Amino acid sequence: MKKIGLTLIELLIVIGIILSLLGLVLGIVSIGKEAAMKTQCMNNLKQLYLASKMYEQTFGEPPIHYNHFLSWQPSYRSLLICPKDPFEGFAAGGWSPVDPSRPTYVPHSYLPQYWTAYWIVKGKIKILAPVEKVKEAREKAIKELIEGDYFICRYHWMAISVDGKIRPWGPPWRIGEQK
Numbered sequence: 001m002k003k004i005g006l007t008l009i010e011l012l013i014v015i016g017i018i019l020s021l022l023g024l025v026l027g028i029v030s031i032g033k034e035a036a037m038k039t040q041c042m043n044n045l046k047q048l049y050l051a052s053k054m055y056e057q058t059f060g061e062p063p064i065h066y067n068h069f070l071s072w073q074p075s076y077r078s079l080l081i082c083p084k085d086p087f088e089g090f091a092a093g094g095w096s097p098v099d100p101s102r103p104t105y106v107p108h109s110y111l112p113q114y115w116t117a118y119w120i121v122k123g124k125i126k127i128l129a130p131v132e133k134v135k136e137a138r139e140k141a142i143k144e145l146i147e148g149d150y151f152i153c154r155y156h157w158m159a160i161s162v163d164g165k166i167r168p169w170g171p172p173w174r175i176g177e178q179k
Contacts (some may be wrong), residue, residue: 113159
């Protein structure tokens with residue numbers, strides 16, 4: 001006489017196989033998702049670089065702050081947010097003075113190194129420090145303008161340099177880790 005159906009052990013084995021295959025598929029999907037976010041971030045960096053160059057050509061100098069950049073082209077707002085940014089462009093813990101139920105929008109995903117260096121060299125950003133520290137910061141800013149980074153993404157540890165090339169960024173131990 002033949003039994004119809006599965007024993008408990010056979011059922012557990014089938015469930016185990018299905019769960020292990022599901023785990024493999026989800027792992028592959030998360031790797032693909034991370035690669036897609038990194039690619040989008042690289043695209044954002046490139047687009048911000050090009051938009052900043054257009055701003056400089058229009059006004060003769062880079063913007064002082066994100067607000068000047070966004071008032072010039074509000075549609076660039078989405079470019080200022082890295083897809084991996086957990087705060088999605090909103091300040092961590094910051095709340096809007098106009099609407100206390102909403103967090104304040106601060107596009108902080110990408111750091112505009114070039115803009116800051118430019119304004120330090122021009123003397124429009126005041127550095128409150130001893131004279132030797134101010135001189136050191138100014139020398140560093142001049143070097144940054146020549147061979148430094150235009151924008152930096154802290155979430156993907158990469159930057160777009162002044163010449164428009166995307167490269168790894170971070171402390172030396174971090175860059176060596178990515179190789």
